[in-house]
Amino acid sequence: MKFDxxxxxxxxxCAVSLTYDDALPVHYxxxxxxxxxxxxxxxxxxxITGDPLEHPEAWRxxxxxxxxxxxxxxxxxxxxxxxxxxxxLPEHYDLCDYTPQRFEQELRVANLVxxxxxxxxxxxxxxxxxxxxxxxxxxxxxxDGILHKLFVAARGPINQHIADPRAGINLLQVxxxxxxxxxxxxxxxxxxxxxxxxxxxxxxxxxxxxxKGTHDLYMETExxxxxxxxxxxxxxxVWTAPFIEVAKYVREKA
Numbered sequence: 254m255k256f257d258x259x260x261x262x263x264x265x266x267c268a269v270s271l272t273y274d275d276a277l278p279v280h281y282x283x284x285x286x287x288x289x290x291x292x293x294x295x296x297x298x299x300x301i302t303g304d305p306l307e308h309p310e311a312w313r314x315x316x317x318x319x320x321x322x323x324x325x326x327x328x329x330x331x332x333x334x335x336x337x338x339x340x341x342l343p344e345h346y347d348l349c350d351y352t353p354q355r356f357e358q359e360l361r362v363a364n365l366v367x368x369x370x371x372x373x374x375x376x377x378x379x380x381x382x383x384x385x386x387x388x389x390x391x392x393x394x395x396x397d398g399i400l401h402k403l404f405v406a407a408r409g410p411i412n413q414h415i416a417d418p419r420a421g422i423n424l425l426q427v428x429x430x431x432x433x434x435x436x437x438x439x440x441x442x443x444x445x446x447x448x449x450x451x452x453x454x455x456x457x458x459x460x461x462x463x464x465k466g467t468h469d470l471y472m473e474t475e476x477x478x479x480x481x482x483x484x485x486x487x488x489x490x491v492w493t494a495p496f497i498e499v500a501k502y503v504r505e506k507a
Contacts, residue, residue: 258419258453259417259418259419259453259454259506259507260506261453261492261502262492262502263489263492265489265490265491265492266450266451266453266490266491267446267449267450267452267453267454267455267456267490267491267492268449268454268455268456268491268492268493268494268499268502269446269449269455269456269457269458269484269491269492269493269494270295270296270455270456270457270458270493270494270495270496270499271288271293271295271296271432271458271460271493272295272296272297272298272323272379272408272429272457272458272459272460272496273295273296273297273298273460273461273463274298274325274379274459274460274461275298275300275303275325275329275461275468276297276298276299276300276301276303276304276305276312276325277304277461277462277467277468278304278308278311278467279462279463279464279467280297280315280463281297281308281311281312281314281315283463283464284463284477285297285315285318285320286318287477287478287481288320288481289318289319291481291482291484291485292485292488293481293484293485293488293493294318294319294320294321294493294494294495295320295321295495296320296321296323296377296379296495296496296497297312297315297320297321297322297323298323298324298325298379298408299312299322299323299324299325299363299367300325300326300327300328300329300381301326301327301362301363301366301367302327302328302329303329305366305370309370312370313370313371316370316371316373317371320495321377321495321496321497321498322367322370322371322373323367323376323377323378323379323496323497324360324363324364324367324376324377324378324379324403324404325363325378325379325381326359326360326363326381327359327360327362327363328346328359329342329346329381330342330346330347330348330351330356330359330381331346331347331348331381331382331384332347332348332349332382332384332386332387333347333348333349334349337382339382348381348384348386348387348388349387349388349389349393350388350389351387351388352387352388353387353388353394353398353399356387356396356399357399357402357403360378360399360403361403364376364403375405375497375501376403376404376405376497377404377405377406377407377408377496377497377500378400378403378404378406378407378408379407379408379459379496380396380407380408380409380410383408383409383410383411383429383459384396385397385409385410385426396425397423397425397426400425401425404425405424405497405500405501405504406424406425406427406496406497406500406504407424407425407426407427408427408428408429408457408459408496409423409425409426409427409428409429410426410428410429411428411429411430411431411459412428412429413430413431414428414429415445415448415449415452415454415455415456416428416454416455416456416457416503417452417453417454417455418453418454418455418503418506418507419453419507421507422455422503422507424500424503424504427455427457427496427500428457429456429457429458429459430442430445430456430457430458430459431458431459432458432459432460432472433459433460433461433462433470433471433472434470434471434472434473434476435470436458436472438476439476439479439480439483442458442476442480443480443483446484446487446491450490450491455499455503457496460472460477463477464477
């Protein structure tokens with residue numbers, strides 16, 4: 254089946270969203286300013302009970318610079334399954350044991366805190382541990398019903414999948430690539446973006462720390478700097494924009 258080309262802003266060939274998880278100091282100390290210097294903006298997914306409790310003004314300034322503050326929950330709950338037993342995660346923050354009511358209430362409180370930081374009502378969700386369900390066994394359900402009430406879009410699973418707006422995108426499970434060190438080299442990331450340009454798609458990257466020591470999961474500082482420089486040079490054909498802006502554009506135009 255042949256699709257007509259999807260028209261990105263200013264005749265750019267694809268969209269790229271750089272999303273940074275877990276509300277780390279390096280995000281406002283280094284990453285945000287580096288993006289602004291290159292004329293780019295990113296999405297920072299905040300776990301409220303982390304650094305935002307200690308340095309709210311730093312995150313407020315990041316938002317003032319044009320970056321998106323996304324919801325990464327109050328407490329960073331994840332599914333503690335045999336295949337992914339997160340030793341760092343307290344048992345009472347196991348999404349397998351969450352009810353829909355508890356999950357929605359915690360997301361709403363996190364949204365309220367984010368509103369107090371940036372004054373925005375529309376929000377996106379950065380799925381913790383890339384999980385898309387809660388509950389266990391016969392009680393396991395997709396998050397989509399809850400997310401639909403609260404968010405413009407959600408990043409969803411890590412699936413190495415370029416979202417194609419011509420074919421239709423589930424904005425509650427957009428899908429994304431791993432941008433941390435184990436996700437591949439700069440060359441690999443550039444090739445993935447080039448592939449997105451070829452198909453006219455939207456590619457989303459999940460990144461945690463930037464530089465060794467900023468997080469157990471991180472992109473090398475040099476790799477990040479070169480990626481930002483490369484995206485700056487490619488601005489005429491690659492639209493690098495916050496996750497929420499691309500989601501709203503797709504929702505309007507697709």
